[in-house]
Amino acid sequence: xxxxxxxxxxxxxxxxxxxxxxxxxxxxxxxxxxxxxxxxxxxxxxxxxxxxxxxxxxxxxxxxxxxxxxxxxxxxxxxxxxxxxxxxxxxxxxxxxxxxxxxxxxxxxxxxxxxxxxxxxxxxxxxxxxxxxxxxxxxxxxxxxxxxxxxxxxxxxxxxxxxxxxxxxxxxxxxxxxxxxxxxxxxxxxxxxxxxxxxxxxxxxxx
Amino acid sequence: xxxxxxxxxxxxxxxxxxxxxxxxxxxxxxxxxxxxxxxxxxxxxxxxxxxxxxxxxxxxxxxxxxxxxxxxxxxxxxxxxxxxxxxxxxxxxxxxxxxxxxxxxxxxxxxxxxxxxxxxxxxxxxxxxxxxxxxxxxxxxxxxxxxxxxxxxxxxxxxxxxxxxxxxxxxxxxxxxxxxxxxxxxxxxxxxxxxxxxxxxxxxxxxxxxxxxxxxxxxxxxxxxxxxxxxxxxxxxxxxxxxxxxxxxxxxxxxxxxxxxxxxxxxxxxxxxxxxxxxxxxxxxxxxxxxxxxxxxxxxxxxxxxxxxxxxxxxxxxxx
Numbered sequence: 175x176x177x178x179x180x181x182x183x184x185x186x187x188x189x190x191x192x193x194x195x196x197x198x199x200x201x202x203x204x205x206x207x208x209x210x211x212x213x214x215x216x217x218x219x220x221x222x223x224x225x226x227x228x229x230x231x232x233x234x235x236x237x238x239x240x241x242x243x244x245x246x247x248x249x250x251x252x253x254x255x256x257x258x259x260x261x262x263x264x265x266x267x268x269x270x271x272x273x274x275x276x277x278x279x280x281x282x283x284x285x286x287x288x289x290x291x292x293x294x295x296x297x298x299x300x301x302x303x304x305x306x307x308x309x310x311x312x313x314x315x316x317x318x319x320x321x322x323x324x325x326x327x328x329x330x331x332x333x334x335x336x337x338x339x340x341x342x343x344x345x346x347x348x349x350x351x352x353x354x355x356x357x358x359x360x361x362x363x364x365x366x367x368x369x370x371x372x373x374x375x376x377x378x379x380x381x
Numbered sequence: 382x383x384x385x386x387x388x389x390x391x392x393x394x395x396x397x398x399x400x401x402x403x404x405x406x407x408x409x410x411x412x413x414x415x416x417x418x419x420x421x422x423x424x425x426x427x428x429x430x431x432x433x434x435x436x437x438x439x440x441x442x443x444x445x446x447x448x449x450x451x452x453x454x455x456x457x458x459x460x461x462x463x464x465x466x467x468x469x470x471x472x473x474x475x476x477x478x479x480x481x482x483x484x485x486x487x488x489x490x491x492x493x494x495x496x497x498x499x500x501x502x503x504x505x506x507x508x509x510x511x512x513x514x515x516x517x518x519x520x521x522x523x524x525x526x527x528x529x530x531x532x533x534x535x536x537x538x539x540x541x542x543x544x545x546x547x548x549x550x551x552x553x554x555x556x557x558x559x560x561x562x563x564x565x566x567x568x569x570x571x572x573x574x575x576x577x578x579x580x581x582x583x584x585x586x587x588x589x590x591x592x593x594x595x596x597x598x599x600x601x602x603x604x605x606x607x608x609x610x611x612x613x614x615x616x617x618x619x620x621x622x623x624x625x626x627x628x629x630x631x632x633x634x635x636x637x638x639x640x641x642x643x644x645x646x647x648x649x650x651x652x653x654x655x656x657x658x659x660x661x662x663x664x665x666x667x668x669x670x671x672x673x674x675x676x677x678x679x680x681x682x683x684x685x686x687x688x689x690x691x692x693x694x695x696x697x698x699x700x701x
Contacts, residue, residue, distance in 0.1 A: 200666060238560075238568045274565040309666070311491045311524050329667065335494055337560065337568040366667050368641045372566050373492040378521035380564075 234275025268305030270377025312371030329367030467543035514600035632682035
């Protein structure tokens with residue numbers, strides 16, 4: 175019986191140590207490199223986007239905080255505006271199979287079509303590899319990377335950590351702010367915030 | 382409580398009805414039938430005595446029905462039978478949750494958000510800050526939240542001004558927004574109300590809510606004893622909390638009141654000392670400015686739970 179207990183403990187230890195060993199993305203430092211397959215079937219390499227601003231958006235279609243930004247059209251608006259200004263925008267789906275927010279490629283394509291979302295690509299990350307690389311805690315956590323490949327913003331999408339649609343219009347959007355300031359040659363004023371939302375569903379055992 | 386349950390053992394003879402809403406005038410939208418002893422209509426003459434009994438119970442009705450929230454119920458409760466003008470009193474927000482579901486502490490941790498209340502109060506009544514019981518650590522190895530499972534009561538200290546009108550009952554209403562999570566999260570909203578008589582004589586406790594308030598107080602962290610000494614330092618990306626509590630401590634856990642000070646998921650490394658312990662808390666990546674003090678709840682191996690407020694880098698006494 176005791177042996178049976180040993181394995182989950184070992185796995186838990188392994189998970190704890192791996193996340194500690196490979197230090198996650200930090201603002202001001204180089205964004206960790208990754209390659210991921212998108213719902214369009216293509217493979218995307220972060221390294222190919224050197225010279226461009228890149229936005230990473232953690233996504234889970236069942237999360238009410240994500241729902242706030244999609245139902246209000248806020249996320250789609252941001253995606254259209256910034257990709258229109260030359261930014262590469264990756265929606266990242268780190269839910270493990272069986273967890274809320276896990277979708278197949280065709281389900282994600284259907285979602286993007288239905289919601290009229292406009293990311294550069296929706297990256298499927300069911301192993302949570304990219305999520306852990308960036309220590310993504312919530313959906314919708316947002317990361318902004320500059321053309322030199324450094325993380326310039328990591329945190330919440332805006333300053334209203336709620337699920338209320340009516341909070342969208344009056345919110346200060348940290349992603350837009352960081353992009354505007356960086357593109358304008360200014361220092362990004364708010365580089366790190368608490369990324370509000372639902373926990374990313376990596377499929378780890380709960381406490 | 383037992384008496385009420387016994388009455389509801391006969392529930393088929395009572396019917397929930399708005400026509401019978403005169404006695405406590407609760408305006409909750411959804412009603413848990415088992416607590417609905419204020420809204421019944423008389424269906425069977427043989428049971429008139431039972432109705433009489435219920436009306437008697439309603440004469441001092443300070444317990445409204447519970448309102449449904451996602452995977453649970455929420456109830457606005459009062460500790461006393463009436464409000465005494467010019468005196469403080471306590472209300473409580475009592476949450477009951479289905480197994481496995483949780484709500485959040487004032488600092489929710491890595492995800493989620495605490496319940497928020499918007500009060501609608503008559504002139505002369507003011508609501509103080511919610512009192513938060515000691516939370517538990519929830520979540521997964523990499524994402525850690527702080528919150529409550531099963532049941533929790535958040536006490537709300539209230540103040541009634543001396544000129545509060547005695548004729549009309551104090552109508553208290555609150556809109557509560559709450560996020561209820563398991564593996565997934567569901568936002569909920571509840572409109573609660575409670576009408577309490579206002580009297581000039583000193584208030585009497587309500588026997589029906591007595592145990593709830595006793596349990597709620599027991600669950601609150603206590604101010605750390607004044608003779609305990611704490612010292613807060615930093616060391617390679619971590620805060621180091623040294624505590625002298627007069628005895629060796631082998632296990633301790635710190636819950637920060639403010640978000641984004643320490644890494645919630647990082648292990649809190651404890652080294653026992655002869656008269657206390659040394660606890661290493663990894664700083665949060667979201668912490669950009671130096672902090673002046675660390676405030677939070679410290680739980681010790683003996684089950685004790687204490688509020689501490691330790692100023693940075695000079696020996697200080699824990700303050701409430």
